[in-house]
Amino acid sequence: MERFVLTDAQWAKMAPHCLGKPGDRGRSGSDNRLFVEAVLWIARTGSPWRDLPPIFGKWNSVYVRFRDWVRADVFQRLFDACSDEPDLEYAMVDATIVKVHRHGQGAKGGLRARPSAARKAA
Numbered sequence: 001m002e003r004f005v006l007t008d009a010q011w012a013k014m015a016p017h018c019l020g021k022p023g024d025r026g027r028s029g030s031d032n033r034l035f036v037e038a039v040l041w042i043a044r045t046g047s048p049w050r051d052l053p054p055i056f057g058k059w060n061s062v063y064v065r066f067r068d069w070v071r072a073d074v075f076q077r078l079f080d081a082c083s084d085e086p087d088l089e090y091a092m093v094d095a096t097i098v099k100v101h102r103h104g105q106g107a108k109g110g111l112r113a114r115p116s117a118a119r120k121a122a
Contacts, residue, residue, distance in 0.1 A: 041056065
């Protein structure tokens with residue numbers, strides 16, 4: 001059994017907003033939850049679509065379905081359905097300090113206003 005990201009409670013909120021449910025007319029998806037997990041895997045890892053693990057299905061089919069859902073604003077509805085109770089499980093705090101080089105601060109030896117060449121010629 002693979003480890004997935006979505007809990008059953010989160011999926012219960014998202015399921016009514018998905019396209020291709022068994023009761024819908026037309027083409028239905030084989031497993032909407034697995035598809036959403038595939039999209040979350042891509043978002044988490046930052047990998048290209050071609051590197052999608054085979055457990056999620058053919059990468060091209062998943063990508064085409066992703067594009068269809070983007071055009072239909074399904075992901076916005078899924079986000080709205082799940083954002084009422086943020087669990088902050090994946091929140092990160094960055095405490096890095098980045099110092100600016102002294103030239104960027106205007107310290108001695110940094111950028112100076114120089115008179116233009118036209119003034120020197122006059």
